[in-house]
Amino acid sequence: xxxxxxxxxxxxxxxxxxxxxxxxxxxxxxALDIAAKLRPPSAAHWLGTDHFGRDVLSMLxxxxxxxxxxxxxxxxxxxxxxxPLGLVAAARPGTLVDEAIMRGNDxxxxxxxxxxxxxxTAVFGPSAVNAIIAIGIFNVPVxxxxxxxxxxxxxxxxFILAARVAGKGRARISxxxxxxxxxxxxxxxxxxxxxxxxxxxxxxxxxxxxxQPPTPSWxxxxxxxxxxxxxxxxxxxxxxxxxxxxxxxxxxxGDGLRDLLDPRxxxxxxx
Amino acid sequence: xxxxxxxxxxxxxxxxxxxxxVIFLMLEVVPxxxxxxxxxxxxxxxxxxxLRAELGLDASPLARxxxxxxxxxxxxxxxxxxxxxPVAGMxxxxxxVSLPLALLALALSTATAFPIGIWAAARQGTATxxxxxxxxxxxxxxxxxxxxxxxxxxxxxxxxxVSAGGFPGWDAGLWPGLRALILPxxxxxxxxxxxxxxxxxxxxxxxxxxxxxxxARAKGLTRGQALRRHALRNALIPVLTIVGLQFAFLLAxxxxxxxxxxxxxxxxxxxxxxxxxxxxxxxxxxxxxxxxVILVNFLVDLAYVAVDPRxxxx
Numbered sequence: 381x382x383x384x385x386x387x388x389x390x391x392x393x394x395x396x397x398x399x400x401x402x403x404x405x406x407x408x409x410x411a412l413d414i415a416a417k418l419r420p421p422s423a424a425h426w427l428g429t430d431h432f433g434r435d436v437l438s439m440l441x442x443x444x445x446x447x448x449x450x451x452x453x454x455x456x457x458x459x460x461x462x463x464p465l466g467l468v469a470a471a472r473p474g475t476l477v478d479e480a481i482m483r484g485n486d487x488x489x490x491x492x493x494x495x496x497x498x499x500x501t502a503v504f505g506p507s508a509v510n511a512i513i514a515i516g517i518f519n520v521p522v523x524x525x526x527x528x529x530x531x532x533x534x535x536x537x538x539f540i541l542a543a544r545v546a547g548k549g550r551a552r553i554s555x556x557x558x559x560x561x562x563x564x565x566x567x568x569x570x571x572x573x574x575x576x577x578x579x580x581x582x583x584x585x586x587x588x589x590x591x592q593p594p595t596p597s598w599x600x601x602x603x604x605x606x607x608x609x610x611x612x613x614x615x616x617x618x619x620x621x622x623x624x625x626x627x628x629x630x631x632x633x634g635d636g637l638r639d640l641l642d643p644r645x646x647x648x649x650x651x
Numbered sequence: 652x653x654x655x656x657x658x659x660x661x662x663x664x665x666x667x668x669x670x671x672x673v674i675f676l677m678l679e680v681v682p683x684x685x686x687x688x689x690x691x692x693x694x695x696x697x698x699x700x701x702l703r704a705e706l707g708l709d710a711s712p713l714a715r716x717x718x719x720x721x722x723x724x725x726x727x728x729x730x731x732x733x734x735x736x737p738v739a740g741m742x743x744x745x746x747x748v749s750l751p752l753a754l755l756a757l758a759l760s761t762a763t764a765f766p767i768g769i770w771a772a773a774r775q776g777t778a779t780x781x782x783x784x785x786x787x788x789x790x791x792x793x794x795x796x797x798x799x800x801x802x803x804x805x806x807x808x809x810x811x812x813v814s815a816g817g818f819p820g821w822d823a824g825l826w827p828g829l830r831a832l833i834l835p836x837x838x839x840x841x842x843x844x845x846x847x848x849x850x851x852x853x854x855x856x857x858x859x860x861x862x863x864x865x866x867a868r869a870k871g872l873t874r875g876q877a878l879r880r881h882a883l884r885n886a887l888i889p890v891l892t893i894v895g896l897q898f899a900f901l902l903a904x905x906x907x908x909x910x911x912x913x914x915x916x917x918x919x920x921x922x923x924x925x926x927x928x929x930x931x932x933x934x935x936x937x938x939x940x941x942x943x944v945i946l947v948n949f950l951v952d953l954a955y956v957a958v959d960p961r962x963x964x965x
Contacts, residue, residue, distance in 0.1 A: 483662070483665075483666070486666065487666055487669055487670060487673075490666065490670060490941055490944045490945045490948065491670070491937075491941055491944070492899075492900070492937075492940050492941070492944065494906060494907070495906060495918070495921060495937060495940060496937070498906065498921070498922065498925065499677070499921075499925060499933065499937065500677075503677070503678070503680075503681050503925070575792075579794055582794050582797075583794065583796065583907050586794075586796055586907060587906075587907060587910055587922070602796070602797060602800065605800075606800060606911070609800060609803065609804050609808065610804070610808045613804060616797075616800050616801075616804070619797075620793075620794070620797035620800070620801070623792075623794055623797065624789070624792050624793050624794075624797075627791075627792035627794075628788060628789065628792040631788060631791065631792060632788065
């Protein structure tokens with residue numbers, strides 16, 4: 381419970397920072413001010429400036445927006461495709477459709493996700509949209525598998541039998557009776573995938589395949605700071621801390637939500 | 652067991668076919684022709700056509716797919732478009748970095764995660780357990796490339812114990828080679844170790860609740876003895892699954908870390924090949940990594956069933 385509150389607060393702060401960046405940042409992130417380059421943290425620039433004199437705090441705020449947007453839409457893709465697949469597979473277990481969906485899942489899992497994400501973004505050009513697609517694809521089998529597993533446990537229950545006696549079809553039962561019972565599970569899984577998405581986005585933009593300049597992103601800030609780490613360590617420190625805090629907050633929130641919504645659900649700790 | 656293995660073997664072959672087709676199709680839609688890309692803008696059309704013929708690019712997609720997969724089956728991974736050398740040789744070169752790196756990271760991660768997970772499970776509910784769990788939460792949340800940068804800052808820039816990147820090659824001797832791989836391996840191992848300790852702990856706690864552990868306790872064993880003699884062995888099955896998956900992940904997932912440390916590994920090879928439009932390299936290396944993942948999964952599945960006969964009836 382404490383974890384949920386703490387995690388929720390951290391996530392709320394990051395989300396507010398991202399929203400704030402839409403209307404206000406301390407400095408303009410596209411304005412270069414070479415005279416004020418590489419300043420350590422001070423009253424004027426709370427988190428210092430980079431080699432172009434850009435304000436690190438302002439860049440972090442806009443970077444939060446990019447990270448959250450990419451991870452959120454990627455989770456949306458996973459939900460939108462994965463949940464229907466999982467429901468269909470569970471409605472007709474053991475059939476060809478179920479087999480095909482599950483084998484397809486296994487196949488996607490077999491691809492080294494980061495490598496494929498890099499391939500997709502490199503082939504179709506680096507951009508935030510392609511990063512979203514690359515991360516989103518790997519969310520699909522996660523949701524499909526989780527939904528199928530949980531839905532299989534719901535189908536034999538009495539209220540489903542009642543619905544079938546009342547003449548409802550499998551599709552309608554899936555949507556009206558199975559899906560609402562999966563809400564808690566989906567919220568928890570979405571939180572976990574969201575945090576993995578933040579990490580993946582940071583990795584992709586670190587190798588230059590995320591949002592493109594001049595839009596700041598946490599991963600690229602880290603990449604740019606690498607050559608200056610010896611004399612400007614703050615440039616490497618703050619974006620990293622931003623990533624860690626966000627991911628930590630989301631993980632704490634996910635764990636807390638799981639305990640709160642359904643104590644019986646045990647989190648699958650995957651690689 | 653044999654029946655189970657053969658049915659798994661069929662699905663293994665099927666996944667390999669589908670995976671190769673997916674990779675092939677994915678790279679078919681890449682805009683631009685490798686031959687004209689290699690020769691530049693001013694190349695004469697005849698030259699481009701000749702090169703296309705030499706590389707086998709003028710054949711139909713199906714013929715090229717069959718030539719590629721058929722070649723891979725007996726170790727011919729095609730010719731690199733950018734360097735005109737066999738891809739197999741390039742891969743072997745890079746494996747000399749990637750394989751030791753993955754093994755070192757895996758060794759570090761298991762060597763730390765096993766005792767930590769066991770320790771936490773043995774002290775379940777105490778402050779020690781809570782502390783370990785909090786530390787693993789942090790370990791999971793730290794991006795490995797950022798951790799790598801911090802390691803470089805401390806151990807290469809400040810303390811100057813190791814160099815900040817690059818790889819001297821094994822010809823320079825075992826120690827210089829290992830020294831170059833230590834920081835990358837530690838960076839790779841941290842999140843893996845955090846995940847693995849959590850898995851170890853939860854698997855142990857699960858078996859500690861089983862009847863045979865209660866029986867062992869009833870016979871007079873202490874909690875620690877029951878844990879070591881009975882619970883640990885049974886808890887190892889899920890843990891070993893994760894170890895297998897992590898190895899496959901480390902082999903392919905080191906790509907960003909290899910970039911941080913300028914290590915000439917497989918990941919960096921693919922990364923460079925993509926930017927050079929060297930599609931034959933991309934295709935073959937990605938396929939090789941997918942084969943590795945699928946094979947590891949297959950072996951883990953078999954090992955699982957060999958250890959636990961109850962799983963044979965599916």
